Structures are given as C-alpha cells and as structure tokens.
Amino acid sequence: MEFRIAETFTQSLARLPAKEQKAAKTTAFDLQIDPSSPGLKFHRVERSRDPHFWTVRVNDDLRIVVHKTDGNFLLCYVDRHDDAYGWAEKRRIEAHPTTGAAQFVEFVHHVVEETAFGGAAPRSGYGAQAPLAPAAPGVFDQLTDETLLRYGVPPDWLDWIRQTDEDGLFDLEGHLPQEALEALLELAVGGKPAPPVVAPPSADPFAHPDAQRRFRTVANVDELRQALESPWDKWTVFLHPSQRELVERRYGGPARVTGSAGTGKTVVALHRAVHLARRSDDARVLLATFSKALAQALKVKLSHLLDSGDPAAGHITVTYVDGVAHRLFEDAFGVTPNIASVSQVEAALTAAAKERGETRFSHRFLVNEWRHVVDAWQLRTWEAYRDVSRLGRRTRIGGNQREALWALFERAQAILKARNVVTWAEAVARVAEHHRGREKKPFTAAVIDEAQDISIPQLRFLAALVPDGPDALFFAGDLGQRIFQQPFSWLSQGVDVRGRSSTLKVNYRTSHQIRRRADLLLPAQVRDVDGVEDQRKGTISVFDGPEPDVGLFDTAEDETAYVAAWIAGIVADGVAPEEVGIFVRTSDQIDRAKAAAKQSGHPWVTLQDRGDAENGRIAIGTMHLAKGLEFKAVVVMACDDEVMPLQERIESASEESELDEIFETERHLLYVACTRARDRVCITGVEPGSEFLADLLEVSSRSRS
Numbered sequence: 001m002e003f004r005i006a007e008t009f010t011q012s013l014a015r016l017p018a019k020e021q022k023a024a025k026t027t028a029f030d031l032q033i034d035p036s037s038p039g040l041k042f043h044r045v046e047r048s049r050d051p052h053f054w055t056v057r058v059n060d061d062l063r064i065v066v067h068k069t070d071g072n073f074l075l076c077y078v079d080r081h082d083d084a085y086g087w088a089e090k091r092r093i094e095a096h097p098t099t100g101a102a103q104f105v106e107f108v109h110h111v112v113e114e115t116a117f118g119g120a121a122p123r124s125g126y127g128a129q130a131p132l133a134p135a136a137p138g139v140f141d142q143l144t145d146e147t148l149l150r151y152g153v154p155p156d157w158l159d160w161i162r163q164t165d166e167d168g169l170f171d172l173e174g175h176l177p178q179e180a181l182e183a184l185l186e187l188a189v190g191g192k193p194a195p196p197v198v199a200p201p202s203a204d205p206f207a208h209p210d211a212q213r214r215f216r217t218v219a220n221v222d223e224l225r226q227a228l229e230s231p232w233d234k235w236t237v238f239l240h241p242s243q244r245e246l247v248e249r250r251y252g253g254p255a256r257v258t259g260s261a262g263t264g265k266t267v268v269a270l271h272r273a274v275h276l277a278r279r280s281d282d283a284r285v286l287l288a289t290f291s292k293a294l295a296q297a298l299k300v301k302l303s304h305l306l307d308s309g310d311p312a313a314g315h316i317t318v319t320y321v322d323g324v325a326h327r328l329f330e331d332a333f334g335v336t337p338n339i340a341s342v343s344q345v346e347a348a349l350t351a352a353a354k355e356r357g358e359t360r361f362s363h364r365f366l367v368n369e370w371r372h373v374v375d376a377w378q379l380r381t382w383e384a385y386r387d388v389s390r391l392g393r394r395t396r397i398g399g400n401q402r403e404a405l406w407a408l409f410e411r412a413q414a415i416l417k418a419r420n421v422v423t424w425a426e427a428v429a430r431v432a433e434h435h436r437g438r439e440k441k442p443f444t445a446a447v448i449d450e451a452q453d454i455s456i457p458q459l460r461f462l463a464a465l466v467p468d469g470p471d472a473l474f475f476a477g478d479l480g481q482r483i484f485q486q487p488f489s490w491l492s493q494g495v496d497v498r499g500r501s502s503t504l505k506v507n508y509r510t511s512h513q514i515r516r517r518a519d520l521l522l523p524a525q526v527r528d529v530d531g532v533e534d535q536r537k538g539t540i541s542v543f544d545g546p547e548p549d550v551g552l553f554d555t556a557e558d559e560t561a562y563v564a565a566w567i568a569g570i571v572a573d574g575v576a577p578e579e580v581g582i583f584v585r586t587s588d589q590i591d592r593a594k595a596a597a598k599q600s601g602h603p604w605v606t607l608q609d610r611g612d613a614e615n616g617r618i619a620i621g622t623m624h625l626a627k628g629l630e631f632k633a634v635v636v637m638a639c640d641d642e643v644m645p646l647q648e649r650i651e652s653a654s655e656e657s658e659l660d661e662i663f664e665t666e667r668h669l670l671y672v673a674c675t676r677a678r679d680r681v682c683i684t685g686v687e688p689g690s691e692f693l694a695d696l697l698e699v700s701s702r703s704r705s
C-alpha cells in the first residue's frame, strides 16, 4: 500500500499551535507505521459524497482526515472535530477525466458560499443547488469544454470558469486545482500555457506530475518526519512539475534556470544539489552563491530539505564562491592568499601613473578600466590587453594610448606583486589554473545560485572545479537582478548554456499586484551577451493582494510620518513586526528608516545585527542586503532624486557605457527591494523623487503633499 501526505495536510498542520502539532504528528507517525493498529480510531465521514474519507482521532478535539482505498492511504487534513468533518464533506478525490491527475475537487456551491466569487449556476453537478445571479461574461467565455479540461479544470467547474474574469480567479486560489488555476491565470494575461501531461488511462493518478505537487509518497517514518518538520516551507516537499523537471533533468552540458524574482530558482537549485548528491555515492556537490550572507541562507534552507542524518548532506558543500576559492588556494599552494584591499589597488594605480608621468587618464577611468577589464579578465600581456574585447566599454582608445595604459597597468601589477598581495580575481584565477586540465576535480558538480552576479574569473574558476561532462554545472539566476557584476560572455569562459536554459514562470512569493508593478521597472525581455534570451513576460502570481502604495512627499518628515502610520496600520491588521522590512538605497538613508520604525511604535534591528530569531523587530537594511530575503510587507524608503539612481555612482562614471550600466543596476536594485514583499509594499520618496518612481506610478498615479 502507498502511504502519502497531501499538501493540505502540511498546511493545516502548520496552522495548529505547537502542542497540537506534536499530538497530530504522533498520530500521523502511528498511521504510517501501521494504519490497521487497533489503537487508532477511525470514523467514516458519513456526509461526504466521497466514500473514502475517514477521520482518525488525535485527541478529544482534533481529527486527521484520511482518504483510504485498497491501495492508497493519504493524510489529507487536520483540524478541530467539526472543521475536519466539514472539510471532508466539501471535497472528493478523483482522477481528472482528461489529464488523469489525482485532484481534490471542491464542490462548487461550497466555494461560492465561502468566497466573493460570483458566476452563473452551473448546468450540472453538485453546485446546481447554489442560487446565484449570473455574472458578466469573462475572459474565458470563448473557451470550449475540451480546452478547459485539457488544463485540468474539473468538469463541474467548467461553466463557472467561463463566466468569471481574472480577478474572480484569485478568489479561487486554494479551491481550484493549482495546475488549472495557473493555466487560467496565464490565459487571462494572453499567455499560452503548456497543457499538463495527459497520462494513459491505466496510469496511477497519483504518479501524474500535477498530482505529485500535492500528494507525496512517504516510504517510512523518517521520510514522514522530514516532510512534517518544516511544514510551512511547502517547497521542501511539493515542487511544481516544471521545477521538478529541471531538478531531475539530465543535461549534456552546463545548464541555467532563469525566472523573475520569486519564481523558485533558489528552490530548484537546492533540490538540484540534493538530487545530484543522491545520484552517486561518490558525489561531491558544490552549492554556492556569490556572498557569504546568501550562502548562509542557502545552508539554512538546505537544512530544511535534509534531515541532519541524511547521507546526502555529507555530499554537499555549501559556501560562497570566494570562500571555496580561499580554501582551495590554501590546498593548492600551501599558503593563505593575501588579498589586496581596494585602497592598495588604487594606490598601486596612482603610483604607477605617477612613475610613468601619465596624466592623460583620470584616476576614475584607471580604476574602472582595471576593475572591469585588466583585473576582471586577468590580463597579463600587452597582446592580451590589445586584443581583449572591451565589452560594454565604449571609450575608444587609440593604439598609442593603449600601449601607454598597458605599461601603467603592468607596473601596477608589479607593485602589487612586490607587496605580496593578490586581488580576489587573481586568487580565483590561480586556483582555476591549478585545477584546469587535471583529471581529479574537487567537485563532481557545482550548483550556483544568484549566478547573474558571478564575475568573469569566478565563472572560469567554477568551470575548472568540475569535470567537463554532463550535469556538472547548473546555474540559477535572474539577469534582471544583476546588481554587482558587469555583463560578459559566458561563452568566452567556455560555459555554453545555449539550448540548456529554461525559464520559471510561476511566482510563489509576490502578489499579482506587486509583481505586476515591479515588472514595470524592467524590460519584458533581457538578453545576455551570448544572445540567450530571458523572457520576463507571461509570469504569473497565484495570489492577490492590495495595490502597492507609491507616494512622494514634500519633506522627509512627512515621509517618515506616512511610513510610520502605514507600518502601524499593517501591524494592527495582524502582520508581525518581524514580517516587515524597510530598505533604503545606502547607509546614508538608514536613519530615515529607523525614524519611521521608531515612530510606528515598534522595535527594529538592522540586517547586519539581525540574529536568526529576531522576533518582534522590524528589519532595516540597505537594498543590497535585501537579496535572498522575503517579508510579508516591505517599505522601500528614500527613493529621492539623486539617491536612486545614486548620484555618487553617476559621478564616478568615466564613460557613457558606464552610465548605462549604472542606471541598469540601480533599476535592478529597486526591483530586488520591491520584490522581497509577499503581500504589501510601500514605496516612498521626497519630491521630486527618483525618476524610477514614474515607472512604478504608471498604473495609478498619485502624489501626496
């Protein structure tokens, strides 16, 4: 017999107080060990039209709803006695007649009674009893039964769906099977969703990919324990079929998954690492990202996915790229790399220019040329510098000037060498060189999250750490969130993801309203240097929320007062202070965020000082630290003119192409900050305000004074 848990079980379990969760888990473990144990008290749900629903007693108050057939035992739901029975009476489980996927099908009239959803009475089925007024024809009214069925819409919902619109659909979140809801949302925005797989009639309905995202087989108590440990993190157990497919696919070479913020790229990267770790006893998987803080966050998430005793844990190294480079440098060369500070590099450039009597180039230009060209590409000879494609840099440098520049950079390299320091790029490149061409590699595979911010030497380094073959390199990232590195050709580093790049389209984090507004900051398509395109259009969010609040104020005091009242309001509405994040562009604006938090009457903590369990405190930080985080409500403050984009950066540009790059990455930063929000976002500034706010205000224009 197959023992399974449903997503609805883990969700309902998470809603219970801790003590009751424990009691319910104990009963769940007893059921998994032996469902026929005489100590377990089963009662049939008499009023359910599905004869297979039973309840099992947890204690006087709580019941677990299970679905029992000859070959299957499914934990469905847990709640107080009457609510548990009520839940089972409203549903049935059946294989969809077209796709073959096992689904919970809710009876239409129950849903209509519970939600604001309106529509005409269906022509048949259980919902025929519902006395309702007809609604206006919606976006789906032209769709045939056959089309709707192909998307997994349950048959008794067909008429309802045809008579609703996009807004009505959001009321059905949690009521319609997820695959049907997602397909309809995509159709509503003009997309063409791929219809779900159609299983052959003889196939097991629970084995269908869409069924697997809501029902999971658990083979033993350990697997059940693991699945119930972090029930609030649905992604640990139930993946979207498109996510699962990427996790398990065999790739002939380097692969990349993209998708806008909140589409589950990190989730896919984590599962992929675990999947690769389990494939072989010799697996040595590197799971890495570009910063220490993000790597720490990955570690925490991986611990949700893997039990501490899980053997896969021993096959995965989670770290940040420079961290692994540092360790491998020591392993390879027997010494700790002595990394040059920014000021040491700048001093070397100044000294080299002075020695050579070179006054034609500004200090800014030299620093940028060094950073983005000489050091990034690790150029060591005049020929290499002469021939490098100065990608993105448009200042034309004539032959003589170039030679003079090279002499200066070569001298700066010598100065740094004499001081016995190396840049990060050099350290990473030296380790890459050490491992390139060697038979035995430090890792069998590398999975890289936030890959849009990987630098040129880091990419080359990662490629050198794993074998050349299939499934060795997997990247997850979003070009629209690139905030640190300049774009460059991955192909030039021997990493070819063409034909092995996929885009995730379902946003799990952010409400429809926030995602739609944040998307206005970025183009609908982003193309990387090698021509691989990332289509940002057609992404859907599966839940609804309030419109973002965007406002400009006459003074910073007015802004503070507004933000304070906004926060006080949402906390009064039930949002816990630790579920609120305030982001500002740089540390210069942090005091404005602190003032707003203080005036709201709630304590706060800065992201740098935040511990793991910082309950009751609003989180405050700069936008760069927002990466990898998420909050129920986010305030993006101080979006003033000269702050966003940052004037200081604009002034540092030594050529036009750098300006383009600065504007682009500043936009990305704002996008990252806004998309940390799940339900509510408030974006404010002082008049005249950041030019980017005009894009955000496009949907509904508003200005306060």
Ligand SMILES: Nc1ncnc2c1ncn2[C@@H]1O[C@H](COP(=O)(O)OP(=O)(O)OP(=O)(O)O)[C@@H](O)[C@H]1O
Pocket (backbone or CB within 6 Å): 233, 234, 235, 238, 239, 240, 243, 259, 260, 261, 262, 263, 264, 265, 266, 267, 268, 478, 481, 507, 508, 509, 628, 630, 675
């Ligand atoms: N299959 C899933 N089921 C439920 N929730 C999911 C699923 N996949 C992802 N999520 C949730 O969606 C949110 C975003 O996921 P994740 O952080 O992986 O997205 P991302 O694409 O990496 O985002 P970003 O680009 O902003 O870093 C998280 O809260 C995660 O738990």
